Amino acid sequence: MTEVLPEFRVVRPATAQEAAAAHRDNEGARYLAGGTDLIPNVRRGIGDPDLLIDLGGIADLKKIEVGANGARIGAGVTLAHLAKNAQIAAAYPAVITAAKSIAGPGHRAAGTVGGNVCLDTRCVFYNQSQWWRESNNFCLKYKGDTCHVAPKSTYCHAAYSGDLAPVLLVMGAQVEVTGPEGSRTIALPDLYGEDGQNYLALKRGEFVTAVLLPKDVLPTVYEKMRVRGAIDFPLAGVAVALRRDGDKIGDLKVAVTGTNSRPFIVEGIEELVGGPLSDEVLDKIGDLVQKQVSPMRTTLVAPFGRRRIAAALARRQASALFAG
Amino acid sequence: MTHKRVLSLTLNGKNRQDLVPDNMLLVEYLREVTGNTGTKQGCDGGECGACTVLIDGEPHLSCITLAATVEGRKIETIESLAVNGRMSALQRAFHEKLGTQCGYCTPGMIMASEALLRTEKKPSKDTIRTALGGNICRCTGYVKIIEAVETAAEEVAS
CATH class of the missing domain: 3.30.390.50 (CO dehydrogenase flavoprotein, C-terminal domain)
Structure with a gap:
């Protein structure tokens, strides 16, 4: 992969509201968390954003709070920091198992909870270079009209492969999302849809700001x-x-x-x-x-x-x- | 016209300010703007670990990190390890235990090991393997690499 990055601007807002406003005002904006999946994809000609909104400067997203009513894990907490959190380890040890198992140390130091929960779906026909995909007439997930995995299919079959989600699902987690119209909380199963192209039920400009875990969870x-x-x-x-x-x-x-x-x-x-x-x-x-x-x-x-x-x-x- | 910014950070203990394009990768910044070519570009997609540098003491992949996102942070590359022109214990161990073959993965291997040895004084083989899990050696010299890290840990401890 030797493609150079396309031209884009980077902004670093200090609050989730500022980030949402920047997204609302720019048609070609995308949110950037750890970038471990997004940057390789942009280098491969996937996405072509005009503006990257770096969420790394929002202090509020980097907090982990464990209290009487459960836990709130900020979406900007890195997987490496999550894996080292003693309170989460005591109350929700499987979250630590999942966090530690993701990719390699360099990815965990940059990758975030929100990024992993919203991880883009993957496919051998999608996670490829621009010329590779172009020579294959692209695919249904991006720029093409055929799903090469299931040519008769009307929707994309790319697979979701985040590791935190299954653990959070059996624990009954919710996610807090923020967008241009404000914040809302949704049950985690409602965040996802069975279409590899539109796998997140988020409205335009919305992004996950925290994961909420109930106080009592099963072993x-x-x-x-x-x-x-x-x-x-x-x-x-x-x-x-x-x-x-x-x-x-x-x-x-x-x-x-x-x-x-x-x-x-x-x-x-x-x-x-x-x-x-x-x-x-x-x-x-x-x-x-x-x-x-x-x-x-x-x-x-x-x-x-x-x-x-x-x-x-x-x-x-x-x-x-x-x-x- | 590419948008540029003044990037302020600490590189190998020194504060610097450079004019960098928003779409510049950290590895390009290190190699081409600052001339620190010790950091290598391998797979260019975050899969091999050759470009590993430390950001605030943690190992990061500089080929999938935008320079614009490390404003104000402390970056350390392989060039920071030598002390008064002499190799650090870790570098010496890689040299003496033959942990280096073609050498391309070495700067990344050493920076990932450096991050480990700062937090774990006596890491087990398993801990070393996990810490180097994101670094690939295409010469497949893993046994000697792990031996090198163990040797360095022992030397520092004694």
């Missing part, structure tokens, strides 16, 4: 599979939250990343609550995951492998959590 674990032990995005990542009541499952939630255009909570799992965690139930968990994940040819690893990986991760973690 949670997160595990992912990737080609190498660092840098790579997950082929599949699974968060499982489980509370054991005696010999029964007291509560259970499973969420998956890396396989679909959005991270999602696996449906139907709630029917297993109240029963034992037998081999049959583990099979049922695996089946539910396999049926709901829809990995496509967005990575170099075959989709059927990623489907089975997701199911195996869910089974293994549910089993480990139940054993305690």
Whole structure:
């Protein structure tokens, strides 16, 4: 990748409101957080912004507050700082597991919570250089009219692969967003949509300013599979939250990343609550995951492998959590 | 017309001010504006770690960082490590333990290791491997690189 960056201006607002106003006033504006995904993409001719609004100067976005009602993690907190936070480690250890597992140290030092939650969807036909994509007539996600992964599809199949989202989903997180029209809070599942091109349900100019976690969360674990032990995005990542009541499952939630255009909570799992965690139930968990994940040819690893990986991760973690 | 700004920062212990375009990468600024060519451009996309420099003591990838976003911060490159013209313990260990083959990944490897040794005085092999997880050596000299970091840690501790 040797492309030079296109021409753009950079502004560094001091508040979220100023950032939103700068976005409102500039048609070609984009928000810039850690830049670990955005800058390589812009270098590859994806996006072509006129203005980058650097969110790194907004002090309010860099705070982590843990109190009686739960936690508020500012969207500008870097993944490296999140991974070192003792209060989060005590109350929400799976958040730390996920944060530490993202990319490599250099990415975690720059990458932010907000950036990871809103991570652009990825595909072998999208994350390529300008000439590569151009010689392939581009793709549905950007500048083209065909999804090369599913040519008859009317929407983009690029995969979402943020690591924090599945953990935050099973914990029942909300996100606070700010835009030109003010701030609002939305449940995390409502932030995402099953379309790789329009995967975030944000209005124009809105950006995530904080992640809110409830006070009490279930014991949670997160595990992912990737080609190498660092840098790579997950082929599949699974968060499982489980509370054991005696010999029964007291509560259970499973969420998956890396396989679909959005991270999602696996449906139907709630029917297993109240029963034992037998081999049959583990099979049922695996089946539910396999049926709901829809990995496509967005990575170099075959989709059927990623489907089975997701199911195996869910089974293994549910089993480990139940054993305690 | 490219928009430019006056960028003020601390580079290797010295304050500087330079006129830089908004769309200039930190690695271009370091190599082409300040002449510190020790920092290498490898993959150019944040995948190999060759361009690793320290920003406020943390390892960052200068090929995916805009110079305009490091205003007021403290940048350290491989050129800052030598003491009075002599190699630092870490540099010497890379040299003596053959942690350097072609040498292209070395500045990034050393800066990532430097960040680690400032916070962990006696890192385990696993900790070193994790800290260097974002740095790729295409000569695949990882065993000797990890040995070099261990040697440097021991030397500094004694």
